[in-house]
Amino acid sequence: QVQLVESGGGLVQSGGSQRLSCVASRSTLYMGWYRQAPGKQRELVAKISSGGGTNYGDSVKGRFTISRDSKNTVYLQMNNLKPEDTAVYYCYAKLLSDYWGQGTQVTVSS
Numbered sequence: 001q002v003q004l005v006e007s008g009g010g011l012v013q014s015g016g017s018q019r020l021s022c023v024a025s026r027s028t029l030y031m032g033w034y035r036q037a038p039g040k041q042r043e044l045v046a047k048i049s050s051g052g053g054t055n056y057g058d059s060v061k062g063r064f065t066i067s068r069d070s071k072n073t074v075y076l077q078m079n080n081l082k083p084e085d086t087a088v089y090y091c092y093a094k095l096l097s098d099y100w101g102q103g104t105q106v107t108v109s110s
C-alpha cells in the first residue's frame with residue numbers, strides 16, 4: 001500500500017503560479033499528477049519516473065514542471081496558469097498497483 005498526502009492548491013489569478021506537493025509513504029516507480037475538470041475525463045498533467053524521466057500533457061508543456069526528491073515527494077510547479085487549468089488535481093503513484101490522493105482544487109480566475 002502507498003499513502004499519498006497532497007498539499008497546495010487554491011485560488012490564483014490567470015497568469016499566476018502555484019506549486020503542488022505530494023508525499024508518498026514509500027518509494028514508487030512513478031509519481032505524478034492528473035486532473036479532472038467538471039464534466040471532463042481525468043487527464044494526465046505530468047508524471048516522473050524514479051529515474052527522473054518525465055511526461056507532460058500537451059496542454060501544460062512549457063508551463064508546468066514536475067520534479068521529485070529523494071524523500072518520496074513530487075512537486076508540480078505551475079506557471080502562467082490559465083482558467084482552463086481549473087480542476088481537481090490528483091496525486092498519482094505507481095508501484096505494483098496505481099494509487100491516488102484525495103485531490104486538491106486549483107481554481108484559476110480570469
